[in-house]
Structure formats: structure tokens, C-alpha cells
Amino acid sequence: MTQTITETENPWIDAPSGTGPVLTANVKADGKTIEEMWDAHRFSLKLVNPANKRKHTIIMVGTGLAGGAAAASLGELGYHVKAFCYQDSPRRAHSIAAQGGINAAKNYRNDGDSVFRLFYDTVKGGDFRAREANVYRLAQLSVDIIDQCVAQGVPFAREYGGLIDTRSFGGAQLSRTFYARGQTGQQLLLGAYSALCRQIDAGTVEMHPRTEMLEVIVVDGRARGIVVRDMISGAISSHFGDAVVLGTGGYSNVFFLSTNAKGCNTTAIWRAHRKGALFANPCFTQIHPTCIPVAGDHQSKLTLMSESLRNDGRVWVPKQGDDTRAPDQIPEDERDYYLERMYPAFGNLVPRDIASRAAKRVCDEGRGVGPGGLGVYLDFSKAQGGPAAINAKYGNLFDMYERITGENPYEVPMRIYPAVHYTMGGLWVDYNLMSTIPGLFVAGEANFSDHGANRLGASALMQGLADGYFILPATLTDYIGANTLPPVSADHPAVREAEASVNERVQRLLDVNGTRTVDSFHRELGQVMWDYCGMSRNGEGLRKAINRIPELRAEFWDNVKVPGINEDLNQSLEKAGRVADFFELAELMCIDALHRNESCGGHFREEYQTPEGEARRDDDNYAYAAAWEFKGVGLAPVLHKEKLTFDYVHPAQRDYR
Amino acid sequence: MRLTLKVWRQPKGATKGHFETYETDGVSPDMSFLEMLDVVNDRLTLDGQDPIAFDHDCREGICGTCGMVINGVAHGPERATTACQLHMRHFRDGDVIHIEPWRAAAFPVIKDLVVDRGALDRIMEAGGFVTAPTGAAPEAHSTLVPKEAADAAFEAAACIQCGACVAACPNASAMLFTAAKVAHLSRLPQGQPERYGRVVKMVATHDAAGFGNCTNIGECAAVCPKEIKLDTITALNRDVISSTLFQ
Numbered sequence: 072m073t074q075t076i077t078e079t080e081n082p083w084i085d086a087p088s089g090t091g092p093v094l095t096a097n098v099k100a101d102g103k104t105i106e107e108m109w110d111a112h113r114f115s116l117k118l119v120n121p122a123n124k125r126k127h128t129i130i131m132v133g134t135g136l137a138g139g140a141a142a143a144s145l146g147e148l149g150y151h152v153k154a155f156c157y158q159d160s161p162r163r164a165h166s167i168a169a170q171g172g173i174n175a176a177k178n179y180r181n182d183g184d185s186v187f188r189l190f191y192d193t194v195k196g197g198d199f200r201a202r203e204a205n206v207y208r209l210a211q212l213s214v215d216i217i218d219q220c221v222a223q224g225v226p227f228a229r230e231y232g233g234l235i236d237t238r239s240f241g242g243a244q245l246s247r248t249f250y251a252r253g254q255t256g257q258q259l260l261l262g263a264y265s266a267l268c269r270q271i272d273a274g275t276v277e278m279h280p281r282t283e284m285l286e287v288i289v290v291d292g293r294a295r296g297i298v299v300r301d302m303i304s305g306a307i308s309s310h311f312g313d314a315v316v317l318g319t320g321g322y323s324n325v326f327f328l329s330t331n332a333k334g335c336n337t338t339a340i341w342r343a344h345r346k347g348a349l350f351a352n353p354c355f356t357q358i359h360p361t362c363i364p365v366a367g368d369h370q371s372k373l374t375l376m377s378e379s380l381r382n383d384g385r386v387w388v389p390k391q392g393d394d395t396r397a398p399d400q401i402p403e404d405e406r407d408y409y410l411e412r413m414y415p416a417f418g419n420l421v422p423r424d425i426a427s428r429a430a431k432r433v434c435d436e437g438r439g440v441g442p443g444g445l446g447v448y449l450d451f452s453k454a455q456g457g458p459a460a461i462n463a464k465y466g467n468l469f470d471m472y473e474r475i476t477g478e479n480p481y482e483v484p485m486r487i488y489p490a491v492h493y494t495m496g497g498l499w500v501d502y503n504l505m506s507t508i509p510g511l512f513v514a515g516e517a518n519f520s521d522h523g524a525n526r527l528g529a530s531a532l533m534q535g536l537a538d539g540y541f542i543l544p545a546t547l548t549d550y551i552g553a554n555t556l557p558p559v560s561a562d563h564p565a566v567r568e569a570e571a572s573v574n575e576r577v578q579r580l581l582d583v584n585g586t587r588t589v590d591s592f593h594r595e596l597g598q599v600m601w602d603y604c605g606m607s608r609n610g611e612g613l614r615k616a617i618n619r620i621p622e623l624r625a626e627f628w629d630n631v632k633v634p635g636i637n638e639d640l641n642q643s644l645e646k647a648g649r650v651a652d653f654f655e656l657a658e659l660m661c662i663d664a665l666h667r668n669e670s671c672g673g674h675f676r677e678e679y680q681t682p683e684g685e686a687r688r689d690d691d692n693y694a695y696a697a698a699w700e701f702k703g704v705g706l707a708p709v710l711h712k713e714k715l716t717f718d719y720v721h722p723a724q725r726d727y728r
Numbered sequence: 729m730r731l732t733l734k735v736w737r738q739p740k741g742a743t744k745g746h747f748e749t750y751e752t753d754g755v756s757p758d759m760s761f762l763e764m765l766d767v768v769n770d771r772l773t774l775d776g777q778d779p780i781a782f783d784h785d786c787r788e789g790i791c792g793t794c795g796m797v798i799n800g801v802a803h804g805p806e807r808a809t810t811a812c813q814l815h816m817r818h819f820r821d822g823d824v825i826h827i828e829p830w831r832a833a834a835f836p837v838i839k840d841l842v843v844d845r846g847a848l849d850r851i852m853e854a855g856g857f858v859t860a861p862t863g864a865a866p867e868a869h870s871t872l873v874p875k876e877a878a879d880a881a882f883e884a885a886a887c888i889q890c891g892a893c894v895a896a897c898p899n900a901s902a903m904l905f906t907a908a909k910v911a912h913l914s915r916l917p918q919g920q921p922e923r924y925g926r927v928v929k930m931v932a933t934h935d936a937a938g939f940g941n942c943t944n945i946g947e948c949a950a951v952c953p954k955e956i957k958l959d960t961i962t963a964l965n966r967d968v969i970s971s972t973l974f975q
């Protein structure tokens with residue numbers, strides 16, 4: 072179905088007041104301060120008798136940091152957990168790729184850190200579009216996460232005295248980031264995976280790798296199961312439980328090129344959205360400033376160079392445009408260390424959205440370096456301690472850079488450019504991490520909760536683990552304890568309907584038998600999104616995208632070529648299903664971006680900027696989370712608002728100068 | 729660049745496969761090996777043929793999903809480099825490239841280049857963990873860990889569970905993998921209480937899964953993309969012997 076929207080038309084409907092789900096955070100802590108809130112709330116939650124827990128099945132989709140930590144912790148509590156992932160092992164979830172580190176308010180450095188300060192920085196970093204209660208709880212739990220990980224044997228970097236080392240990272244003036252060289256994600260995930268292994272061995276967790284969830288089963292208004300496809304045999308089957316948790320990661324791959332793993336997708340949350348879960352702030356995407364630039368048309372993904380490199384490297388471009396000299400031929404006074412110039416207080420350490428836009432700006436001025444002028448230098452020639460110190464800190468990243476580009480970054484400055492990296496948007500959840508479908512919980516990057524319009528570095532790992540280890544075990548127990556849930560029968564009409572819709576979709580994809588590959592559609596969609604809903608956006612471009620995406624989607628369903636059959640390991644079919652969902656999500660992202668007539672965090676609307684070119688928020692009109700209700704493909708979604716109030720951190724314009 | 733690929737094709741469920749030849753043109757030196765295969769697959773798809781199935785995800789050398797034997801070497805010719813990080817600039821115009829799956833009794837081929845490495849997960853489930861229930865952890869700084877120990881544990885923990893060590897080993901042994909997992913925990917104070925029980929269970933599961941014995945050939949360490957050292961296995965053997973004393 073295609074639609075054409077005009078200059079003035081807006082393709083959405085505001086929910087009439089008093090209709091639809093009520094978006095309240097559901098914090099049960101009347102009269103308590105933010106410091107007491109999580110404790111008070113937890114005290115209000117129901118418990119489940121340990122002996123009864125094994126009678127309850129929890130469906131856990133995704134076993135990355137969020138899902139893996141949750142599955143292990145819930146198994147340990149005694150629940151029967153059925154866990155699913157699309158990779159061949161839970162240890163391969165995309166969390167594995169996180170490089171830089173994880174924040175925690177331990178104040179091990181005595182540099183003035185505290186729970187309140189981490190909370191403050193995160194709310195401010197998120198440009199005042201996150202829920203204060205959640206963020207405070209996240210900062211509180213950060214401290215326990217480090218203890219938990221160390222107990223599991225996570226080999227954090229240490230100092231000679233045997234204490235844990237920390238570093239400053241992405242937009243923080245404190246040293247509160249814990250790390251394991253350039254592979255913090257892998258080490259944390261191995262911790263969660265090992266805890267998961269322990270539960271698999273104990274028989275509490277049943278692990279289903281190479282199994283993709285394609286539908287949520289909603290019975291009597293509650294999430295009671297999922298429909299999955301066995302990625303080897305193609306068998307489509309249903310699994311039931313008392314609650315369903317989605318820890319399925321982010322949707323950056325809607326842009327085709329991103330730093331995410333190739334399999335990262337929106338399918339799980341999008342299917343839930345279609346079944347009634349509201350999708351919040353879909354347009355809030357994070358563009359990471361330090362990625363290796365695109366090398367050619369064959370490019371299949373982009374690679375991040377950890378932002379920790381900005382601690383030691385200096386970012387610059389030539390002062391003159393179209394300067395074709397080699398970097399070492401450009402004298403010091405003809406270089407523009409633009410971040411240090413524009414933001415003297417934070418310099419190279421400004422938050423990601425700011426660093427990315429600054430890079431775009433200098434490239435747009437014609438001062439970019441490398442092929443196509445889409446790159447800036449990240450230079451280590453003056454780094455403290457010289458190459459030896461750099462090698463000890465970042466050796467593996469330097470090797471990776473050289474492998475990909477064929478250039479030696481010890482000799483030539485790295486070339487970097489911003490790339491899509493993380494999605495702050497996701498399914499709307501309350502303080503219990505429950506979506507608007509009762510019994511459907513969402514954790515990690517898949518939910519919208521804690522980062523507002525911009526995530527600070529090293530805080531996604533923190534959020535995933537807080538959700539998985541500490542929050543879900545308490546809040547999911549409350550749900551189980553408070554509700555009596557009759558068993559679901561395999562031939563309940565809702566189950567039949569969900570299975571039929573999955574079968575029908577798979578068949579439809581196979582039947583098109585057109586003339587374009589899935590990837591060629593995905594690339595084209597990605598380009599539309601990057602051009603019109605990327606690092607900066609404007610009303611005109613977004614309208615163009617909103618007109619273009621349905622056309623392209625129609626062409627996809629008309630002309631895509633998916634070879635093979637369902638009853639096989641069929642990677643084209645897997646991709647096709649994911650891209651089909653990206654097509655629907657993409658439109659919603661553009662609608663969300665168009666409706667938000669302000670700039671905030673990663674959402675930069677060119678029409679709304681200060682004279683200095685910084686984001687101009689509109690707190691009077693947009694201090695809310697935009698939670699969208701699905702009405703049908705090609706139909707206007709309905710907007711619900713969760714009003715955000717700031718009682719502790721007072722909204723101000725972010726200033727990193 | 730113009731290349732001739734000889735790719736192992738084995739339909740799902742078939743017990744035998746064969747090499748299929750594909751001529752490919754216009755390969756850029758900046759492409760990764762997997763991007764080169766993407767191009768081949770696009771063409772196969774449009775020609776109405778089944779594209780080559782291969783596992784991959786992060787394409788950054790960290791998830792351990794990719795893995796194929798390239799010209800007889802697990803992950804190909806570049807040292808310390810996974811297949812996904814291998815770039816075409818290491819090949820020459822006119823080269824003939826053989827591409828095969830990991831071959832090992834414990835890794836049955838699922839389809840083409842995709843194998844089932846679940847046996848490695850079974851080894852982990854047998855004991856590759858510290859019993860550290862959620863919420864019961866002491867303050868992180870209550871135990872000091874000498875930097876040397878933390879660094880040594882980290883080096884072992886860098887293993888990405890790709891299975892290249894198994895593919896390279898003439899005995900198809902997964903001992904380097906098992907040793908890396910054991911060493912990660914045995915080098916840390918947190919891993920001590922379960923140290924000897926862990927190694928026994930993991931080695932028993934390794935053997936039961938159909939992996940061969942280690943006879944110290946060292947091919948495993950030579951292909952390991954994370955450069956896990958061969959002496960990790962020596963340390964494992966020491967722990968196995970000690971376990972008879974401490975168990």
C-alpha cells in the first residue's frame with residue numbers, strides 16, 4: 072500500500088485523551104525520595120514460594136547480556152526457563168562486540184563520583200528524555216554489577232597492586248569505566264554465558280540456539296508464548312509460558328550499514344509491537360563518532376573503533392578544504408583540532424552525538440579526509456607514553472584497524488567517520504520493565520528505558536546487566552505472584568492464528584520469486600534512512616522518506632527473490648523476514664522523527680538548532696516519551712505520551728564547551 | 729581481481745559433499761573474504777541457484793561465528809585473523825581458492841560450510857563457570873588479583889570458541905579450547921574452589937563428545953585467531969594430574 076503525504080499533512084494521530092493504555096511508570100513508592108524508590112518498590116512486589124517457582128515457565132528470547140543474565144538469574148531462582156537465540160551459541164550474541172567498557176559508580180578513584188553523579192550524568196547525557204526513576208535505579212545497581220562480574224571471574228583490567236583499573240570514557244570527566252582491554256563485552260558476556268551454562272547443567276534452563284522467534288502469542292490479553300522457526304529444519308512451533316521476556320537487542324541494522332552484527336534485527340520487538348506493545352522513541356538512534364569509514368559498494372557492515380581511543384588520540388582535519396597532502400605533510404598550524412577548539416572543557420571527550428555532528432560538519436565543509444572526503448583523523452602520534460603505552464591499551468584495536476584498512480595506525484593517523492551504532496528507542500516499558508502487553512517484559516537495548524535521546528558510552532552494558540541480573544528477577548516474580556495463569560492449550564485459537572500467520576508470511580516470501588536480492592532492498596532502505604533519518608534530519612527529507620519507504624516496501628513484496636525452501640537452513644529466508652520487518656519499522660522511525668519538532672540528543676532536526684549549531688530542545692512541548700501504537704501496515708500509528716518530569720536533575724541546555 | 733573458487737557444497741542432510749567451482753570477477757582488494765562470498769551469493773541467487781551457506785555474525789573477529797578452511801588453513805592465511813577479518817588484498821589476481829567447512833567428527837556438517845559446534849557448549853556447561861549466584865557477590869575489591877594473574881586469565885579468556893583449533897588438529901581435538909576455558913578461571917582466585925572438579929568434568933565431556941586426544945602437535949595454536957598459547961594445554965594437564973590428588 073502506498074501513500075503520499077503532502078507538505079503539511081502529518082501521518083500520525085494523537086491518541087484522544089483517556090484512550091488506550093495508560094502510560095505510567097507504575098512505581099509503587101509513594102512519598103519516597105529517588106534514593107529510596109527502588110527499595111520501597113521492591114518491598115511492594117509480590118513473592119513466589121521457592122517450591123512453586125519450578126512450576127512456572129518463563130520464555131526468554133535472546134541470550135545476550137540482558138537475556139543471558141536474566142535467564143541465568145531466573146533459573147537460579149528456580150523457574151523453568153526456555154531460552155532462545157538465533158546464533159549457534161549464546162556466547163555469540165552481539166553484546167560480545169562491545170569494546171570500551173562498563174560504567175559503575177564505585178568511586179574507586181576518589182574523583183568525586185557517586186550514584187547521584189552517575190544518575191545526573193546519564194539523565195543529562197540523555198538530553199532529558201529519560202525517566203528519572205529508572206536512571207537512578209540503574210546508577211544504584213551499577214555498583215552490584217561489578218561485584219557480580221568479578222565473582223564470576225570476569226578478568227577486568229587491574230593495576231599492579233591488584234585493584235581494578237578504570238578509565239574515563241565517552242562524555243564523562245570521571246574515571247568510572249571498568250574494562251577488559253578492548254573486549255569488555257566479550258568478557259562480560261562470557262560471565263553471563265557461564266552463569267547460564269551452570270543453569271543449563273542444573274536443568275533449570277533449556278537452551279534453544281539457532282531458533283528464531285517470529286511471533287508473540289497473546290492469550291486473553293496476556294503474553295503467553297512465542298512461535299519460533301528452527302533455523303536448521305525450518306520447523307515452525309510454539310512454546311508457552313507464564314511470561315515472555317524479550318532481550319533481543321537493537322535495530323541499528325535498519326540502516327543496513329551499522330556497527331551491529333549482521334543478524335541483529337527488529338523482528339522480535341516489531342512482532343510484539345504489531346500485537347499491541349507500544350514502541351517508544353523509535354527515531355532515537357545513536358551515531359557513533361569513531362568508526363572505520365566506508366571503503367566501497369561491497370561494504371557489508373561498519374566497524375567501530377572504541378571511543379576509548381579518544382582518551383589518547385586527537386581528532387583533526389586540515390584547516391583548508393580539499394587538502395590532498397598526506398597527514399604528516401600538514402604542519403601543526405594548518406590542522407584544526409576542531410573538538411578541542413569548539414569544546415575546550417571536554418575536548419576530544421565530548422559525548423557521541425556532539426562529536427558525530429562536529430565530524431559531519433567539517434566534512435560537509437569540504438575538509439574531510441580519505442576517499443570521498445568522509446573521514447577525519449584520529450591521531451596518536453603525540454599520545455602519552457608513545458607506541459608501547461598505546462599498544463598495551465589498544466593493541467587489538469590497532470591490529471583490527473590495520474587488518475581492515477591495510478594502513479598502520481602507529482605510522483599514519485586513523486581515519487574515522489560516524490556510523491549508526493545503537494538504538495535508544497525500543498518497546499515502551501514501565502518501571503517493572505513490562506510492556507503494554509501484560510506478561511511481556513523487555514530488557515536491554517530492546518526496550519526504550521534508560522538512555523533518553525542519547526546514550527553515554529559504557530552504559531548499555533550496565534543497563535543490560537542491571538535489567539537481567541537484578542531488575543527482572545524481582546519484577547517478573549511480582550507478575551507471576553500476582554496473577555493466576557491457566558495453562559495455554561496448543562490448539563487455542565490465538566496459538567493457531569499466530570502459527571498460521573508465521574507460516575503464511577514465510578510462504579509469501581518464498582513465493583514472490585522476483586528479480587532482486589534481499590540485500591539489494593536492504594541496502595536501498597538503509598540509504599534512504601541514512602539520508603533522511605540519519606545524523607541530521609529535516610521535515611522535507613523525512614516527508615520524502617515517508618513517501619518513499621512504502622513504495623520500496625511494496626516493491627520488496629513484489630519483486631524480492633528468496634531462493635530455496637523453508638525446510639532447510641535458508642539464510643536468505645532468515646534475512647528476508649528481518650528486512651520485511653525493518654521496512655515497517657523504518658516508516659515509524661521517520662514518522663517519530665517528523666513529529667518531534669525539536670532537536671534532542673541523537674535526534675537532530677536541522678530546523679531546531681541554536682545559532683552555534685547545537686541541538687535546541689523544546690521542553691514545553693516535547694518532554695515526553697513518544698509511544699506509538701500499531702494500527703496496521705500503511706495506516707497512521709497512534710501517538711501516546713508518557714510525560715517526563717524532572718524532579719532531581721533540572722533540564723538545562725547541555726553545554727560541553 | 730579475478731578468482732577461481734572451489735567451494736565445498738553439501739546439501740542439508742546429505743552425508744557427502746563435493747567441490748563446486750565458481751569463477752568470480754571484479755573482486756576489490758578492500759573487500760573482506762565474506763564480502764567476496766556475499767557477491768558470489770548475490771549472483772547465485774539471481775541465477776536461481778542455492779547460495780553458499782556460511783556462518784557469520786559480528787564480522788569483527790570477536791563472536792567466533794565464522795569459520796572455514798581456506799586453502800587448507802583454518803581461517804585462511806593471515807596470522808591471528810578470523811575469516812571475517814581476512815581481506816582480499818592478501819590474494820592475487822588469478823588465484824584459485826579452496827573453501828571447506830571445519831572437519832571433525834564432533835562437528836557434523838549441517839550444510840555447505842556450516843557445522844554444528846554445539847559440543848563446545850556442552851564442554852562449557854560441564855563446568856566452565858564459577859558458582860557465583862546472582863546477588864551473592866562480595867565487594868569487588870575484597871579480593872586482590874595480581875595484575876599478572878588478571879592479564880594471564882584475560883589472555884586465555886580471549887578465546888572466541890570458533891573451533892579453528894579443532895579444525896586444524898589432525899586428531900580433531902578440542903584441547904586448546906578446553907584448556908583456554910580452564911585456564912581463564914584457574915588463573916584467578918575466584919576460580920580456585922572448583923578448580924580441580926571443573927577440569928575433570930570438562931575433559932570428560934570433551935572426550936565423550938567425540939573430540940580426539942591431544943598429542944602435542946601444535947597446529948591448534950598456530951591457527952588460533954586469538955593466539956591462545958600451546959602451553960595452556962600443559963597447564964590443563966597439570967591440573968588434571970593434581971585433580972587426582974585434590975579430589
Ligand SMILES: Cc1cc2nc3c(=O)[nH]c(=O)nc-3n(C[C@H](O)[C@H](O)[C@H](O)COP(=O)(O)OP(=O)(O)OC[C@H]3O[C@@H](n4cnc5c(N)ncnc54)[C@H](O)[C@@H]3O)c2cc1C
Nearest residue numbers: 133134135136137157166171172284320515516529531532
Ligand atoms: C561494536 C559495538 C561496541 C559497543 N561497545 C559498548 C561499550 O563499550 N559499552 C557499552 O556499554 N555498550 C557498548 N555497545 C552497546 C552494547 O554492546 C549493546 O547495546 C548491548 O550489548 C546489547 O545487549 P542486549 O543483551 O540487549 O542484546 P544483544 O547482545 O544484541 O543480544 C540479543 C539476543 O537476542 C537474540 N535474538 C535477537 N532477535 C531474535 C529473534 N528474533 N529470535 C531469537 N533470538 C533473537 C540474539 O540471538 C541474542 O542472543 C556496543 C555496541 C556495538 C555494536
Ligand code: FES
Nearest residue numbers: 785787792794812
Ligand atoms: S563473524 Fe564474528 S568472528 Fe567472524
